[in-house]
Amino acid sequence: MEKTKYLPRNLWERLKAAEDPNTQKEVLEELANDKNLVVRARVAGNPNTPEKVLERLAEDKKYNVRAGVAKNPNAPKEILEKLAKDEEFYIRARVAENPHAPKEVLERLAEDEDWVVRVKVAENPNTPKEILEKLAEDKDRYVRVVVAKNPNTPKEILENLAKDKDWVVRVVVAKNPNTPKEILETLAKDEDYSVRVVVENNPNTPKEVLERLAEDKDWRVRSEVAKDPNTPKEILEMLAKDKDWVVRVVVAKNPNAPKEILETLAKDKDHDVRDTARKRIKSFLRP
DSSP: OOOOOOOOOSHHHHHHHHHOTTSOHHHHHHHTTOSSHHHHHHHHHOTTSOHHHHHHHTTOSSHHHHHHHHHOTTOOHHHHHHHTTOSSHHHHHHHHHOTTOOHHHHHHHTTOSSHHHHHHHHHOTTOOHHHHHHHTTOSSHHHHHHHHHOTTOOHHHHHHHTTOSSHHHHHHHHHOTTOOHHHHHHHTTOSSHHHHHHHHHOTTOOHHHHHHHTTOSSHHHHHHHHHOTTSOHHHHHHHTTOSSHHHHHHHHHOTTOOHHHHHHHTTOSSHHHHHHHHHHHHHHHOO
């Protein structure tokens, strides 16, 4: 016996049914004609919505509905190709972030006139290497920033972005957890202190680079090394003798600073350093 089709009546029920992936396809087909655009938009984004219904919704006058189709993971290639040419940049951006958008569609969108669309291509985890290479040279710095942030961006592209003229892009390369050791070594010598600070925080930064940053000309970089709970004892010992009192205070606050370093700092010529170190020592004595 065929299962009876239940058509929801009130708006709340229609909205819930429209987004529920377990809703019957026949019901979704009916809801695709709903007068409420939010209902239609939810049907458009439902992975269970039949292809013929998606084709119709891709022609909807309301951009919200077309956007639902554009981001639907089960939208067929032909529909995505069509929506990639939509006059609304918002629709093209939704296609650009669709994980199932085909390569040829992403190639076209990587040249879109709107930077938001190009950003979404750069963010897409399935964007091929050759498209990322092109976006790494985009005129808009935010597009290049997103390429630098993408966890799938290969080493050779990160190497080029590590030389970017914009310090913000280089900061993002330095922050990327997939940035290899040799690139971090280069960025540790960057002219901008903000880049060097971020290098210190990258989990891939080797000990020898930390040692160099502990002797950085900028106190803010040295403070970052002093603050890091993973900084080795011998580097903390060196920073405990830093010429800048702020760096020495930060060493005293480091949760992993050993007692012997704190005892040295408790005799520091600066009262803030002494007070901080003495408070830490007292915490060791508490039961």
